[in-house]
Amino acid sequence: MQKEKRITKMRYYFAPLEGITGYVYRNVHHRHFPGTDRYYMPFVAPNYTKHFKTREKQDVAPENNTGLTAVPQVLSNKADEALWAIFELAALGYEEVNLNLGCPMPTVARKKKGSGLLKYTDELDAYLDGVFRGIEARTSDMPPVRVSVKTRLGTDSTDEADALIRIYNRYPISELIVHPRCQKDLYRGTPDQEAFLHVWQNSVNPVVYNGDIRTPEDVKKICKACEETVVHSGDAGQPNRAVIGRDGTAKAPDRAVIGHSGTAKMLDRVMIGRGLLADPSLVRQCQGGSPITNEELAAFHEELYQRFDETLPGTKVVLSHMKELWFYMGNLFADGEKYLKEIRRAGNRTQYEAAVRVMLSVCSLKR
Ligand SMILES: Cc1cc2nc3c(=O)[nH]c(=O)nc-3n(C[C@H](O)[C@H](O)[C@H](O)COP(=O)(O)O)c2cc1C
Structure with missing residues (x-):
């Protein structure tokens, strides 16, 4: 039998990184390295x-997000507060708002927010129920808006993960972005690929993979793993898995594993965070x-440094932002540790600029 040829256009999303990928970073990145399909905002x-706080207002202001697709994100556990923010953002022109159910920071998780809400499944369900009822009940003067979710798996x-996917499947989530770690992991260890595949197979909503993508090969690997989970039944060429439907019971495969064209679904969207900070050209590659x-x-x-200088209050803050970026970008260099130390040690602009000049002229990029 001739093997069916499927061409998937992969979509690439820049992950939200609080304190780093604000509007200045997003704009400069997009100008120098176009090709990222969406930028999710912190x-x-x-x-x-x-x-909204002043900083939040600035970050979501439409005039600070022109020429790129930016998606705002809301962190809450109360439907009425989240709905207020969603409709405010929709009124600014955003067509999608993302709900944060992934933040692992103990200060956030302790308040049952981000991934801290995930173990309180009744409260999570009530939160999503309230949000989606509110979206459905919107009046005609309110602009339409899609709601996506970014989640850890526990x-x-x-x-x-299994309890979570049963809840998520009850709602028309426009995209389910999955970072397969749990809150307690923070960023330790490796993403749980098996748990991701379980969600990918069983989600009735489109799934986006997120977690530890650092190279084009990493994208290929997760796509291949997804492909291998689709079990083909004889010559029908269709997956034969049951999936968890909106009512929580197992049912015949539908759009969870079969694409709209009727062919087996492929993973066609990934979100990248630290990998893109480390190598801003990663999507292009x-x-x-x-x-x-x-x-x-x-x-x-050069442009980032200038723009931070224009928008951040004082040298100390500018240098601390730049040093945080070098924590990631330093990985681009084969022999950069000695020079990175100089960047980290720089106490003023002159020292910082000299250290960066040396880094960029002396060190070679990894190939
Ligand atoms: C410094 C930092 C800030 C982050 N801020 C956010 C945030 O505001 N919202 C969010 O959903 N995730 C946030 N994340 C998580 C990332 O979006 C992403 O899910 C995580 O880093 C895993 O993807 P990666 O391995 O590609 O970086 C943050 C992560 C880091 C390291």
């Missing part, structure tokens, strides 16, 4: 006061393009 955290263990050059990195760095 979360805004509405509360009972129903006001609070204490990724064994919680995943799309078959060339690796970053010293000149490109220098130009990217």
Whole structure:
């Protein structure tokens, strides 16, 4: 039998990274390395006061997000507060708002927010129920808006994944972005691929993979793993798995494993965070393009440094932002540790600029 040829256009999303991928970073990245399909914004955290903070307002302001697709994110556990933020953001023109159910930071998780909400499944269900009822009940003067979810796969263990997917399947989540670690893992260990595959197979909503993608090969690996989970039944060429339906019972495969065209579904979207911070050209490489050059990195760095200087309050804050970026970008260099130390040690602009000049002119990029 002739093997069916499926061509999947992969979509690449830039993960939200609080304190780093604000509007300045997003714009500069997009100008120097176009090709990323969407930029997810670091979360805004509405509360009972129903006001955005000044920094949040700046980050979501449409004039600071022109020319790229940016998706705002809301961190909450109360449907009324989340709905307030969702409709405010929709009124600004955003067509999608993402709910953060992944943040692992103990200060957040302790308040049953982010991945801290995941083990309270009744409360999670009630939160999503309230949000999606509110979206459905919107009046005609409110703009339509899609709601996506970014989630880890548990609070204490990724064994919680099965209970979570049963909940997520009850709602019309536009995309389920899955980082297959649990809250307790923080960023330790490796993503739980098996737990991801369970969700990928059983989700009735489109799934996005997120976690530890650092090279184009990493994208290929997770796509291959997904492909291998689709069990073909004889010559029908159709997957034969049962999936968990919206009512929580097993049912025949539907769009969870079969694409709209009727052929087996492929993983066609990934979200990348730290890998893109480390190598801003990673999406281009995943799309078959060339690796970053010293000149490109220098130009990217120069504009970021300038724009941070114009928008952040004072040298100390600017340098601390740049040093945080070098924590990731330093990985691009084969022999950079000695020079990275100089960057980390720099106490003023002159020292910082000199250290970066040396780094960019003396060190060679890994190939
Ligand atoms: C410094 C930092 C800040 C982050 N901020 C957010 C955030 O605001 N919202 C969110 O959903 N995830 C946030 N994350 C998680 C990332 O979006 C992403 O899920 C995680 O880093 C795993 O993907 P990666 O391995 O490609 O980086 C943050 C992660 C880091 C390291």
